[in-house]
Amino acid sequence: MKRFTTAVVLALLASLLTAAPARAAGTATVLDRFGRTINGYGVQLVDWEGYLANPYIELTVRPPTDVPFPVTIDLKAEGTSRLMMDLPSQLTATGATKRLTFANSSEQKTFKLAIHSKRAAGQDELHTLRLSVRADNNTTYTQTMPIRVQQDQKTAIEPTIPINFDYRYDNITGYFTNPAFRTAAEEGVKDWYRFFNLQPFDTVAVGAETNHLPGNDWQNSINVTNNAAYNGMWVYFRGIQTPYSTGYPANNGRYHTRNGQQLPGPIHRSTAMIFEYDEAGKQLFTSLADEDWYRTEIAGSVLDVHGLVMHEYGHAIAYHSDWAGMRNFVSTGGVNDAEVTAYQGRAVALDSSYHIPATSPYWDRLSGQSGGWNHLFPTRRWMLTKLALLVAENAGWPLNRNLTPFLTPSIVTTSLPNAPTGQAYQHKLTAKGGVPFYDWRVTGGALPAGLTLDRFTGTLSGTPSTAGTYAFTVELRDYDSQSAPVTRTFQFTVGNGNGSGNLALNASPSCSFTSSWESCAAINTGGDPASSNTGAPNQGNRWGTWPQQGQQWAELTWPSAQTISRSQVYFFADGDGVGLPASWRLQFWNGSAYVDVPGATGYPTVANQYNTVTFPPVSTTRLRVLLQSVPNLSTGLLEVKAFS
Template structure:
């Protein structure tokens, strides 16, 4: 009997535990990299803006008994979210993937809701809990790194005056939290605009109108103080809808007495409607609370609604002349929007970007409407919405990180020493920075390797010389990869520093001497305040040149050229080349000539001995051209 009971117990224990073990799932990114060990990198861009997502592919364990279920949880903050179907929680986002067989794979997208204001980089955790049809389980995790781009708070560059005198129907704006949420939503638009204060508008000089409770009665209003930025009238009503609009009074902002292009309206109105039984007004700006809102449910987010409706006041309205033109052409003439989105983006009859999937912001998967790739909570500004808004006459600050093209910041590397440990990190900026680094031509010295995720070149080299080209890809499929060539071998100096520059033509406010200062430009479109540190040829077009002259012959084998492109008449050249002085004439240097903004463009060539090196640029059409910096290296 005892033996029988023991045998029965053994059978029950066997039935209670899986007959086998299973291994980890593989998580792969768009570059084919397995990220199980390194993890995932997200970015929280400057400004309160919908952030880009990363797309990942899960491949189930091949030793599992199918079907297999993988429960995903991105945990550590409520700001994490995954594409639908998924759930938001106070501690993160959850999603379930199922696999019928070993050959299947499943995509999911991961993003993080924007954090208001500056902050430090963050790290959270992505967990995968796997269970197969035989009851076997496996738990795995990997880090989620979040790069916080806003290290210093960005603020509107013009003053904004809020007028609450006419909030006499509902008194919504008497609530301090309500008022703060509404004001921040308005400021969030202007934080992205590159503006300077306008001519002062005298008190009582700006007329506008506000609706009565039924939108039938009109209240004529004027500003009660002088201002030189944007004046915003706020009013709460009970029916029938919220909206915003500019003052269609025929007067527009000026600078030094000259009307700004656009033209730019001098005041706007924001009308907030709310009269729904059982619905709660949500006024918190705490980013850990954002997930508690519900646009279509019982919790109405004040910030999100004002951000959306004030968009009609600041741009998306027929009173803006540029937006009328944009609508009449279905956006077909806005090449920047087309370049970003991949196609023209029309507006519907009420001046909204359509809420259907083809018109979601391409990088964030979100829109200022009801439907998103992710759970719909707080309406957020998107990069797409800001690019469309420029048609109203605003200038978006393209020096903010959401608008920077990817570029390799590192311009040179110290030479390694054979037999000694070496470690240097390549750095980049712009784009969507879950970067992929690769050596695409030449080779690192034997013993050194390049980490695809971090850009770290490390190891103990057995040789100390070599030339190699590094390619950088960012996590935006529409981005063009950028490259830079590095040469090890004696640590050759920048020969341009000892040369005398000369240029074919220089605008009066620019400088030919800017081309060989040894600087490292932050981008091709450096602000006007940096005039004198750039060479430009406006208004001249056609072929232009800049050259460097040395007092004695130099052996040169590489040049790095950084183009100036202010998007206002000075543009990237259609083509360019290098020429060297052979003693009696200039001769072309054969080679591949890359054309990329926001980075050095490198040409390596067989050494030539010369006293002069010329950069020849051919402009596009009537555009002018320019340079920010030229670096020259030598070798034999």
């Protein structure tokens, strides 16, 4: 048996103690859909425009492996009542709670996290996800991570056309005489128009637009008309006692013109919202306070005025057989709307009452919400969904595609600032669209040594050590599993492009023709000319081809293959027989012949500066500058640089 001295044992223990710190005992691991462990970074949620159900984030929990099982993990999303988790879960005044149970360490379970929209415009938010792990021996471990909420609605959005509310006929119940009731109802109507891209219509004259309103039991209807001229929409509100609430348009569509021109439609310019409330034991809930919305989850105790009006007015604005476009959508089973099918992943056929079906396959795919009482999340206020708006577009209302819910993912950053050699560098790539819990990855080329890309934030940081120009491709994925990844290729310079980064310094130059008083060796000295007319005859600091004209070339040859993606060329022009070329291009040796570099960004011909061209990386032992002189002039170069 091998024996260890006390000193060796102590050394071994010391090495274990100084190794990378292990995960704390009783720590659960939380992963996102990209397989990233988010324990350190946390979660990114988005609050879309403030009037629309927000997308959720699905996460996977793995229990700790170093505690006795079974294990329970209590999740608490805390900081605002607007936080929620998928059922079974609870909404509370301070957040959402949910319990997961694990029989053994090999189990893993998912949960979904979202935030209810905030109507009031505001800044980004920071909340907390708390995990309380309880082992079989009743030992409890607690861990937390941040919940970041991106508020897309920094300023409130309002309908772009005027909406006239008419309360003259609320003379049965008088519901709308209550100011809070009236405000909640109006907001329910406006929420639809906030997402439409509209301009005012031609003015409807007083008394020109007719409609009808029912009495109790939808009997004794009366004919009504507008008592003022208007160029937006006219909305009648009336309360009745029985048997149901709904909305509908005036079935004429005569006044959908703008500047005298008929618009696609017909678009009905008069609508009605009928509110019925006769349920014993229910309290009318009129609050629009963001932190009060969780109270609508208490089943059977409240009737939410805003949510009910928003839902029922949907029949007036779109979900009704009087809208020709919606009739066509229903008659075809929704299969003709490719955008709806692409978004939801299936055709969406409305039921006979012009509702999106309330079953789970037809809940909005990103938010898990529907237009009824059943949702992926605890029941609460009815809200608009992206799916509902995409379907509503069939009625003739154009959506405002500039609003964030309708933007596809894209990388906003187009270029990167240069990085000094040996100095700390940091620059954040930015993106927009999709569901912005983004994943950033380098999928082509390579970052300069010393730099890394943060997958969560898109931040490029570190201390680059080697000068040169680098090309790499970044891929962006958003949290919508049906989104296609997007990429962008960046050219990134470390240092100023001189020094060791200039591959031309290690090449041997050769030229097609050289004037006896000029030098081909001048093209790769590494110097930076002061102007295109720098240098003098017989000093070896410029290459010229006088009196030769037409096509000329200068090339660089390396003893081994180089990867090149960028070149800089400084032209010689003395105004006395040698001028800027008419055109030029770069070619590389492919092993048997010279061919043009692929995907070149362009070939400028500017005096007194470097002319830069970038292209996808090529591997070659020879690079050639091919020049075509202008008539009656020769051409030449002062310097050629090449970078990886």
